[in-house]
Amino acid sequence: MQTTALSDAPSQGQELRYLTAHFRDLQGLRMAPFWVALLVLTSLAKTGSYSKVHLAWAAAILIAAQFGWLYLSGRLYERRYGVVKEPDPGVRSQLISIMHPEASSNPLARRYGYLSDVNAVLFLLWAFMPVPDIFLGYRVQPGMFTMMVGVYQVFARCISPVTTNWPVRLRRILAVTAMIAMLGIYLEYYFARIDLLTWMALLFSFPLMLDLYDHWLLNHLLNGDFTERSHE
Amino acid sequence: MNKDDGNFPMPEIDRVVHEPARLAILTVLSSCEEADFLFLERATKLSRGNLSVQLTRLEEAGVIEIDKRIEHKRTLTTARLTDQGRRILKTYWESMNALRTAAESRLAGTAGAPRRGRRPPRRFVPVQS
Numbered sequence: 001m002q003t004t005a006l007s008d009a010p011s012q013g014q015e016l017r018y019l020t021a022h023f024r025d026l027q028g029l030r031m032a033p034f035w036v037a038l039l040v041l042t043s044l045a046k047t048g049s050y051s052k053v054h055l056a057w058a059a060a061i062l063i064a065a066q067f068g069w070l071y072l073s074g075r076l077y078e079r080r081y082g083v084v085k086e087p088d089p090g091v092r093s094q095l096i097s098i099m100h101p102e103a104s105s106n107p108l109a110r111r112y113g114y115l116s117d118v119n120a121v122l123f124l125l126w127a128f129m130p131v132p133d134i135f136l137g138y139r140v141q142p143g144m145f146t147m148m149v150g151v152y153q154v155f156a157r158c159i160s161p162v163t164t165n166w167p168v169r170l171r172r173i174l175a176v177t178a179m180i181a182m183l184g185i186y187l188e189y190y191f192a193r194i195d196l197l198t199w200m201a202l203l204f205s206f207p208l209m210l211d212l213y214d215h216w217l218l219n220h221l222l223n224g225d226f227t228e229r230s231h232e
Numbered sequence: 233m234n235k236d237d238g239n240f241p242m243p244e245i246d247r248v249v250h251e252p253a254r255l256a257i258l259t260v261l262s263s264c265e266e267a268d269f270l271f272l273e274r275a276t277k278l279s280r281g282n283l284s285v286q287l288t289r290l291e292e293a294g295v296i297e298i299d300k301r302i303e304h305k306r307t308l309t310t311a312r313l314t315d316q317g318r319r320i321l322k323t324y325w326e327s328m329n330a331l332r333t334a335a336e337s338r339l340a341g342t343a344g345a346p347r348r349g350r351r352p353p354r355r356f357v358p359v360q361s
Contacts, residue, residue, distance in 0.1 A: 013259050019275055020263035075304070082271025083308065084264045222274045 014163040019221045022160065023084040025116045026221075028214030030073045031153070034066045035208035038131070042201045045135055056132040063127050070120055081222065116156060123152035134200060142196070146186045146203060153207040154178050157214075167217055174213055178206040245331075248293045249324045253278055253286050258313070258321055261296060266312035287311055295320055 019026075041059055044050050130145050157175030162168050182203060189199035249255060256276040260267055267275075273283050290296045295317035299310050313321070 012256075016256060016259045016275060017263045020260045020267065020271075023264075023271070081274055083268040083310070084271055085266045085310075087265050 011164050015165055015168075015221060018161070018163050018165070018168060019218075020084055021086075023081075023218075024086065025156065025160065026214045026218035027073070027077045028211035028216075028218070029077075030070055030211075031066075031120060032208055032211040032215065033069060034062070035204045035211065037062050038204045039201055039208065041135065042197050042204065046197045046201070052136050055135040059135050060128065060132045063124055063131060066124055067121070070117070070124075074117075081218070119152045119156065123148065126152075134196065137196075142189055142199065143186060146182055149203060149207060150179055150182055154182070154210060157210060165221075167220055171210075171213060171217055175210060178210060182206055245327055246320060246324050248289065248295065249320060251286075253282060254290055257283070257286055257290065257311075258295065258317070261311060261313045262318070262321055266299075266310045269309040269311070272311065290317075 038059070041055055041062070045052070045055050126148055130141070154175055157171060158179060160172060162172050185194070185199060185202045188194050189196070194202075249258060253276065256278075257272060260272060260275050269283070272278075272287075273280060276283065278286065287296065287298060291298050294314060296311050297314050299312070301308055
């Protein structure tokens, strides 16, 4: 029993550090409802029984409402799981902060991860332009849209540090797989094998899957078998 | 440095930090600027009473500082490592690494060393039925 506890200690320490450092990144329910609502809107658009203008307005209102949900869901997570204040990244812009001289040995991952909220807000601000247009039927640059979803929502998970814990490793594997699949689906759309709405639905399903996995991982790490017995 | 049997140097281990519950708390706090009581409770899986006792001990030792404030109409108790606490934790990990290195080198030394004495002959113990 003692030997098991000693051999488990480094991995438990790693898990605690990972959980604390990525507490905000693992709050997947901040963005998940947004992807679900977009998937529903895409399905409604696919049926063709709703006006394009109405759907475009609904998408615009949904994006605006998501700003409020980001704040509310943050409060809900605080009430349920507590508050962790991350070290001040020093500078606010992610592109500058990646190259910040005070960055650690893995600066890209650390700085990117700390600014996940900033990523969400920047993505939503940017999404105001193309998403309603897509529902109106305009061919907005789909390659650019895929890239923005990837950069703001998936890329951070690909470069995020991992521990020896398999669910944490799986997070990165899923993110890398999602990036590759997103590129593949974009090419399918580019060569006109799938239509715009199918492409959108598939694209939105990847960040949704990753967000739901993040939420599960947060619960898994907080409710793991690292019980009080191991402290006594 | 202590010596247990005359040839194995034992580094000083800080007893305040070495206790597993307190070490778990300090591991969490070393990965962030500050964390509140609820997160520490959930992350370390300690009961409220135990966590409260351990936080008080750490605060008394000057390793952490505890702050209580009202936020969104509820009391928020947060803990953070002090500068002294960070130094203590760093020294602790250095001591543990030194201990591990010493133990590993000792094991490596004994594994390769030839056996000096012969194994004592097996004693026959009759089994009484």
